[in-house]
Each structure stands twice: as C-alpha cells, then as structure tokens.
Amino acid sequence: MQAMRQAKTQKIQAAGVREKPLLAALAGEQKSRPPLWLMRQAGRYLPEYRALREKAGGFLEMVYNPDLAAEATMQPVRRFGMDGAILFSDILVIPQALGIGLRFAEGEGPVLEAVRPGDPLPVFEKQKLEMRLAPVYETVRRVREGLQAESFSDTALIGFAGAPWTVACYMAEGGSSRDFAKARTWAREDAAGFGRLIDLVTEATIEYLNGQISAGAEAIQLFDSWAGLLVPGGNSHSHSETDTYARWVIEPAQRIISAIRARFPDVPIIAFPRGSGELYAEYARQTGADAIGIDQDISPGWAAENLQKKTAVQGNLDPQSLLAGGAEMGRAARAILDCLGGGPFIFNLGHGVIKETPPEHVAQLVDVVRSWRP
Ligand code: CP3
Numbered sequence: 001m002q003a004m005r006q007a008k009t010q011k012i013q014a015a016g017v018r019e020k021p022l023l024a025a026l027a028g029e030q031k032s033r034p035p036l037w038l039m040r041q042a043g044r045y046l047p048e049y050r051a052l053r054e055k056a057g058g059f060l061e062m063v064y065n066p067d068l069a070a071e072a073t074m075q076p077v078r079r080f081g082m083d084g085a086i087l088f089s090d091i092l093v094i095p096q097a098l099g100i101g102l103r104f105a106e107g108e109g110p111v112l113e114a115v116r117p118g119d120p121l122p123v124f125e126k127q128k129l130e131m132r133l134a135p136v137y138e139t140v141r142r143v144r145e146g147l148q149a150e151s152f153s154d155t156a157l158i159g160f161a162g163a164p165w166t167v168a169c170y171m172a173e174g175g176s177s178r179d180f181a182k183a184r185t186w187a188r189e190d191a192a193g194f195g196r197l198i199d200l201v202t203e204a205t206i207e208y209l210n211g212q213i214s215a216g217a218e219a220i221q222l223f224d225s226w227a228g229l230l231v232p233g234g235n236s237h238s239h240s241e242t243d244t245y246a247r248w249v250i251e252p253a254q255r256i257i258s259a260i261r262a263r264f265p266d267v268p269i270i271a272f273p274r275g276s277g278e279l280y281a282e283y284a285r286q287t288g289a290d291a292i293g294i295d296q297d298i299s300p301g302w303a304a305e306n307l308q309k310k311t312a313v314q315g316n317l318d319p320q321s322l323l324a325g326g327a328e329m330g331r332a333a334r335a336i337l338d339c340l341g342g343g344p345f346i347f348n349l350g351h352g353v354i355k356e357t358p359p360e361h362v363a364q365l366v367d368v369v370r371s372w373r374p
Pocket residue numbers: 038039040041042043044053059086087088089090091092104109110160162176223225352
C-alpha cells in the first residue's frame with residue numbers, strides 16, 4: 001500500500017500537474033468534476049459512424065484504415081466532448097495478427113478459425129505481429145495529432161486490448177457464445193494446454209500494448225468481458241473454482257500490467273474484469289491496476305468501500321438505463337455520482353453502449369455528469 005502510494009506520487013510528480021481530467025483521476029487526484037467517457041462510444045448508435053462504415057465496406061476494413069479508424073475515434077469526442085477518446089480497433093485483432101482467420105459476418109458478430117485442444121498453436125513471431133498491427137499504431141498517431149489539431153487538449157487517448165481469458169474464449173469457440181463452454185471445458189480438462197494458449201495471447205498482448213503506447217496512447221484499458229464466467233456461483237466456493245479465476249483472470253493481468261509498468265511506468269492501466277462480483281476486490285489487490293472498471297451488477301456503495309480507497313474506480317451506469325434515457329436515467333447517474341464522485345472516479349457505463357441507443361440520450365447523460373456537484 002505504502003509502496004503503491006509512493007509510486008503514484010512519483011507518477012504525478014514525473015508528469016507535473018496532470019492537466020487532463022482523465023489522467024488526473026487515474027493518478028488518484030480528482031478535479032472538481034469526474035471525467036467521463038463511454039465504452040463503445042464509437043459505433044453503430046451514431047449516424048456518422050454508420051455512414052463511415054458504409055464507405056469503408058466493413059468493420060475490419062475500418063479498423064485497418066488509419067484515416068477511417070482515426071475518424072471513428074474522433075466522432076464521439078466531437079459530438080459530446082468526451083474526456084477519453086478510445087482507439088477504434090477490436091480485441092480480436094490479436095488472434096488475427098497471430099495468423100488466425102477472422103471476419104465479421106453481418107448480424108452475426110465475429111467468426112474466427114477455432115483453436116481446439118491439441119491443435120498446434122500459432123507461433124509468436126514478433127516482426128509479423130508488428131507488421132500486421134502497424135495500421136493500428138498509425139491510427140493512434142493520427143488521433144493524437146487530431147486531438148491536438150482540433151483543440152481537444154483535455155481529452156486523453158485510451159489504447160486497449162482484450163485480456164487473455166476473453167480473447168481465448170473467442171479463439172476456442174470460433175466466435176461469440178453465451179457461455180463459452182469450449183474454453184471452459186478446455187481450461188478444466190487440459191489446463192497445461194490451455195495455459196499455453198493463454199501464454200501466447202499474453203505475450204502478443206504485451207507487444208500490442210507497448211506498440212500503442214509507443215505510438216501515443218496515454219492510458220490503457222484491459223477488457224476482460226468474460227471474467228465473470230470464472231467466478232464461482234452460489235456460496236459453495238470450492239477451492240479449485242477460486243483457483244481458476246486466479247489462474248486465468250488475475251495472473252495474466254498481473255503479467256501484462258507488470259510488463260507495461262516496467263517499460264512505461266507513467267502510463268496508467270484501467271482493468272475491467274466484467275462480472276467479477278466480490279472478486280473485484282481480490283483482483284484490484286493482486287493486480288494493482290490504476291483503476292478498476294465495474295459493471296452494473298456492482299453497487300457503487302460497495303465499490304466506494306472496497307475498491308476506491310485503494311484505486312480509482314470507473315463505471316457503472318447500466319447501458320439499458322442509457323437506452324431508456326429520461327428522468328430515471330438522470331436519477332441513476334446521479335446516484336452513482338453521489339456515491340463515487342468524490343473520487344478518484346471516472347464516469348462510464350457498466351458495459352458498452354447498446355446500438356439502439358439514441359445519441360440524444362448520450363448528450364443528456366453528458367449534461368447530467370457535467371452539472372453534478374459534490
Ligand atoms: O468505441 C469503442 O469502444 C472503441 C472500439 C471497440 C470496439 N470493440 C469496436 C467494435 C472496443 C474497445 C471493442 C472491444 C471489444 N470487442 C470487446 C470488449 C468489450 C465488450 O464489448 O465486452 C469485445 C468482446 C469485442 C469483440 C467484438 N467486436 C464482438 C463480439 C463484436 C460483435 C458484436 C457487435 O457489437 O457487433 C465486435 C464488433 C465491433 N467492435 C463493433 C465495433 C464498433 C461493431 C462493428 C460494426 O458492425 O460496425
């Protein structure tokens with residue numbers, strides 16, 4: 001704890017006074033109002049995104065075209081003045097850069113070449129990976145320039161990657177799934193083999209995040225969207241189940257965070273192990289992430305008590321509430337702010353913006369957060 005505070009103080013000193021509200025909150029300082037950005041703030045709920053995507057022809061065509069990807073990153077910043085600009089890319093570019101086939105089928109989500117237990121794994125070749133990911137790094141450079149050129153000097157650029165467990169879920173399944181039974185079965189029946197897949201993704205993810213930071217990302221978010229699948233249910237926690245969460249969720253995050261810290265001690269890391277329930281506290285303690293992203297199942301009061309004393313917290317308005325909008329959304333957002341807004345806190349959703357959300361509701365939410373006072 002002492003060491004962590006000291007490291008944080010050094011970070012603040014190293015950077016001088018942090019001007020960008022998002023970076024200030026991540027350094028443990030809170031300005032008068034909490035910074036705000038939304039997961040999936042760039043996307044199909046925005047008409048200007050739909051127009052851009054039509055022009056590109058497809059989602060991956062956008063991701064690998066730095067002009068279009070930078071434009072998609074900037075769209076919600078221009079419209080709403082967000083404090084964070086999240087890089088327009090996807091967590092599944094990592095399997096693709098490792099040589100695994102990927103496409104996005106209309107109305108179906110991602111389709112990958114599935115990796116099965118016993119299959120030979122792709123070989124990690126640093127140069128090939130860097131070559132394939134170069135357009136994403138170029139997007140990062142262009143967004144940094146664009147933020148400057150368009151005078152969004154308060155907006156911080158957030159890079160990201162999927163956490164190894166979540167990426168491995170898609171790799172084992174060959175696409176989306178409700179329960180990712182293939183990954184869970186593989187992890188349970190052949191932990192050594194599954195561990196090699198996790199190690200491969202971990203190594204590639206470290207390279208990828210280093211590349212984003214070198215190109216200008218100012219903070220990083222690690223998305224573990226399916227961490228909750230490894231949280232033991234009910235109250236019959238067997239030891240082996242808790243170990244599973246530690247092994248596939250906490251350990252890879254520890255490795256990624258310590259590798260990034262070793263090279264870029266000033267770049268803060270937000271970790272989002274969605275669905276972790278009470279294990280959020282254990283995750284926060286063991287990974288030492290600068291901020292913890294909480295989903296809508298966590299009560300803000302619990303987060304204030306169990307997370308915010310040690311790290312910054314990000315979250316956690318229900319995306320359904322944003323979809324609905326109106327007075328009820330205003331009340332829900334203010335209830336979160338009243339609990340966590342004293343800081344360090346970053347306002348966000350508990351998961352991504354739902355594509356049917358009217359952009360006007362996002363504008364309303366931005367007003368609610370901006371006009372809130374402690
Ligand atoms: O605005 C942003 O958040 C920036 C970019 C971003 C995207 N995906 C763009 C995207 C980010 C940070 C992600 C993360 C991501 N991608 C996650 C983790 C967060 C989460 O939602 O749990 C996951 C699991 C993925 C994998 C993925 N990408 C799926 C399962 C899908 C299909 C479902 C869907 O929403 O269409 C995608 C596609 C995707 N990624 C879109 C966007 C804008 C939609 C593409 C389109 O049709 O235009």
